[in-house]
Amino acid sequence: MDELLRRFVQRRRVSAVTAALVPAEGPVEEHVVGVRRRGSRDPALVSDRWHIGSCTKTSTAALWGRLVELGHAEWDMPLGQALADLDGDMHPDWTGQTVDSVFWCRAGFKANLSPDQMKQAWDDSRPLADQRTDAARQALGDPPDRPGEVSYSNLGLIVVGAAIDRLAGATFEQALDTHVLAPLGIESAGFGPPGEIWGHPARFRFGDFGLLAGPPADPSDPFSDNPAVFSAAGTMHITMADWAKFVRVFMVGGSNLLRDSTVDHLLQTPHGGEYGMAMGWLRTRTLPGAAYVMQGSNTMWSTAALIDSDRRHAVLVACNDGRNRVLNGTARLAARLLTDSGGTRQ
Incomplete structure (x- = not known):
């Protein structure tokens, strides 16, 4: 694996890349280059x-489950019920939209906060629960945009x-630690950029292209x-070791954090579709060996996680570079490693 990672570093011109081979049971194999x-x-x-x-x-979906x-x-909890104190501020067209439809990216939310809201958010030092309440109130005050159609949304x-702030009796961050991270023995997780490794943005960015x-x-x-x-x-x-502990939640025999029926619901695509957006995961047939994929990038980092159709093998890849070609490359690298490790796809 180290040779594959070295070639990735050289060809993509990145400073570092890491990968983990994750069986449902047994030791996790981790490698890092760069x-x-x-x-x-500093290696x-x-x-x-x-x-x-x-x-x-x-992880947010797992917490909801x-x-x-x-x-x-x-499941299928209406937004007006999950955010009952904001119901009076909601545009009536949000009636019928549920938390499930939000995870499926079909509720009609815009992709992100507006540019002005982003600027204000970077300067906002209030508790995050208060910030989330304001963001939810503003988003729900406008009508949904093409509800029922897939539109990827951070907002x-x-x-x-x-909603979790209200239902869990604790903030989202506290609830995630109490109900997901701590039971899995995950201690390294936090929010924001890590201190030891630095991310790298593209030198030039044109919209979504770096x-x-x-x-x-x-x-x-x-x-x-x-x-x-x-x-x-x-x-x-x-x-990567702790991320592997979390991904095993979705693998057969990998964890007992959630009931099997809960995991099945989280991995289910809406309306019985075979492929498409599930709750955090994408059901796919485009990557060799993979049945479920998730990817992430804040434009300075790129990550990919793939699980095979038997849900007994997974591969995780992370790189501290957020260029588009790097993000795409992490998925292809993960697919190569998953195939080599024995992953299967129906």
């Missing part, structure tokens, strides 16, 4: 934490975080990640 930031001689280590971006959404099991939430997960390798992003700079209010949508950092 240095912690471009221009540094990246298997014990380092990596920013996983939107792969965070699967656990809250359903505990009786604090429900929708911020709204789910606001071009050429850029300089390292100092994690003390608030712009080195999305605003903190995005925590439920995509700002988690974690070691």
Whole structure:
């Protein structure tokens, strides 16, 4: 595996990449190649934490599933019920939209906060629960945009975080630790850029497209990640070993954190579809060996996680570079490693 990772570093011109082969049971195989930031001689280590971006959404979904099991939430829970105190502020067209439809990216939320809201969020030092409430109130005050159609949304997960603040009797971050991370023995997870490894944005960015390798992003700079209010949508950092513990929740025989029926619901695509967006995961047939995939990027990091159709083999890949070609490359690298490790797809 080290040779594949070395070729990835050279061809993609990144400073470091790491990968983990995760069987449902047994030891996890971890590898890392490269240095912690471009221009540094400090080697990246298997014990380092990596920013996983939107792969965070699967942990938010797992938390929602656990809250359903505990009786604090429900499948297909209407947004007006999950955010009862904001019901009077909701546009009437949100009637009928549920938390499930938010995870499926079919509720009609815009992709992100507006540019002005983003600027304000980076400067906002209020408690995150208050910030999520304001974001939810503003989002729900406007009518949904093409509900029922798939439209990927970080904003929708911020709204789910606001619902969890209300239903869990604790903040989203506290509830995630209490009900998901701590029971799995995960201690390295946190939010925002990790301190030891630095992310790298593209040198030039045109909308969603990044071009050429850029300089390292100092994690003390608030712009080195999305605003903190995005925590439920995509700002988690974690070691590969701990990420493997979490991904095993979705693998057969990998964990007893959630009931089998809960995991099945989280992996189910809407309306009985064979492929499409599930709750944090994408059911796919486009990557060799993979049946379920999630990817994440805050434009400075790139990650991919793949599980085979038997749900007995998974591969995790993370890289501290957020260019589009790197993000696409992490998925292809993960697929190669999954196929080589014996992963199967129907």
